[in-house]
Amino acid sequence: MIRIDGRLYDRAYFDETSSRIAAQVGLGAGESGRYAVCFGDTPEWLSFFFAIRKAGASVLPIHPGTPYAAARKLAITANCDRLFYDSLTAEVLEAREEPPGPGRLLHMSSGTTGAAKCIARSWDEIGREVESYVATFREPEGMTPVIACPTTHSYGLICGILVALKRGQVPVIVETANPKYLLKILRETERPLLYSSPAILHTLSRLLPEGEMLHAAMTSGTLLPDPWFMQIRARSERLFQQYGCSESGCIAINPDVRAAGDMGFVLPHLKASAGTGADDTGEIVVQTEGGVPIHTRDLGYRREGGMLVFVSRMDDMINVSGLNVYPGDVEDAVMAMPAVTDAVAFRKADRFAGERVALLYSASQPIAPQDIREWCARHLAPHQLPMEMIQVAEIPRQANGKISRRDVAARHMAGEFLAAQAGVAS
Incomplete structure (x- = not known):
């Protein structure tokens, strides 16, 4: 059973709807098609997903807010042979011929550290991930998973829905991004465990009345800035964190997060190597x-007890005159300044130093770049100081809540932020 925006859908509903969809689109056992599905109706999308998985075919879930042209492009990039765009009438695509193989869950990588690419994971791989996740992460067994993130993303689909069903739980799906409605659902749910984005968790932690706490929350997808982490940690009875990548799914889970960079302990069906310490x-x-080794392009290390610690994305690191600058260190310093609400540091070419740090920041009031510079000079080393600072209304984030520094740097180079905030840059 799954509860979606207040309505309970039992197993009979999904069995009947999945069978109807399978018959209508010609899904039979041993089907080898690659289906791209973009549905606005969540119960129907999930029914279609279950039908495709049962038939052993492959599916590319596409976020329901994706325009048709963009959805079609994604389907072609993923080499899908059919696109279902809010309809059970397929658009046939000219897919490249591929050797027969097991059905797969297809998804596009986020593209935060390079061009987005299609990742294909077999249903057996997904099954092993779910089993390992359930067997290892025991803390939520008496909780109700509340999924306030896209069910077309692996985080919501696998770790939220499939894990809950494996545990015999009834997941609660909340489709609106309205934080006040989400709080209402959490208050009405017995021992809720919230699966959502860091941005949503931060918003909720600020909305909660004094004395009220989140029962449990899971954060994933991007490293929490220290100011956000401290606020969320203070307003959560239990805070969990998981770390993963597109190619392998969930890699590690932290059942009691005490520091933002502590990603957790590696799941037993995987092996992971990293550095040996902070230095x-x-x-x-x-x-x-x-399997073959998967290079995450993330920098980190393992503590003696096995805790996996994330430091930075390798492609985000900024080299200033031969000295490494981790953007997260700059962002944490800036966001500790009163009135600053969000920040992203990124690289900018410099003819003398090779690269320099540039910064976008948002705040609850106008803050002059000179004030940012003076604040940073008291908290950062000289090579870490931002050389250009621009205040914006909102830091640009992707649909999954992540920040792509490559995208921010490209948009900055194109003059987008300077044009929007004339005179703000220093």
Whole structure:
């Protein structure tokens, strides 16, 4: 059973709807098609998903807010042979011929550290991930998962819905992004465990009345800035964190987060290597059972007890005259300044130093770049100081809540932020 925006859909509903959809679109056992699905109706989308998985075919879930042209482009990039766009009438696409293989869950990587690409994971791989997740992460067994993130994303679909169903729980799906409505649902739910984005968790932590706490929350997808982390941690009875990548799914889970960078303990169906300490960081490399090594392009290290610690994305690191600058360190310093609400640091080419730090920041009131510079000079080393600072109304984030520094840097180079905030840059 699954509860979606207040309505309960039982197993009979999904069995009947899945069978109807399978018959209508010609899904039979042993089907090898690659279906791109973009549905605004969540119960129907999930029914279609269950039908495709049962038939052993492949599916590319597409966020329901995606325009048709963009959805079609995604479907073609993922080499899908049919696109279902808010309709059970398929648009046939000219897919490249591929050798037969097992059905897969397809999704596009976020593109935060390079061009987005299609990731294909077999249903057996997804099953092993779910089993490992359930067997290892025992804390939520008496909780009700509340999924306030897209069910077309692996975080909501696998870790939220499939894990809950494996545990015999009834997941609660909240489709609106309205934080006040989400709070209402959490208050009405027995021992809720909230799966959502860091941005939503931060908003909720600020909306909660004095004395009220979130029962439990899971954060994933991006490193929490220290000011956000401290606020969310203070307003959550239990705070969990998970870390993963597109190619392997969930890699590690932290059942009691006490520091933003502590990603957790590696799930038993995987192996992971990294640096040996804070002064000896290395790339986090993951290996599945019998699989090839997966290079995450993330820097981190393992503590003696096994805790996996994230430091920075390798592609985000800024090299200033041969000295490494981690953007998160700059962002944490800036966001500790009163009135600053969000920030993103990114690289900018410099003819003398090679690269310099540039910064976008948002605030509850106008703050002059000179004031930002003076604040940073008291909290950062000289090579870490932003050389250009621009105040914006809102930091640009992707649909999944992540920040793509590559995208921010490209838009800055194109003059987008300067044009929007004339005279703000220093």
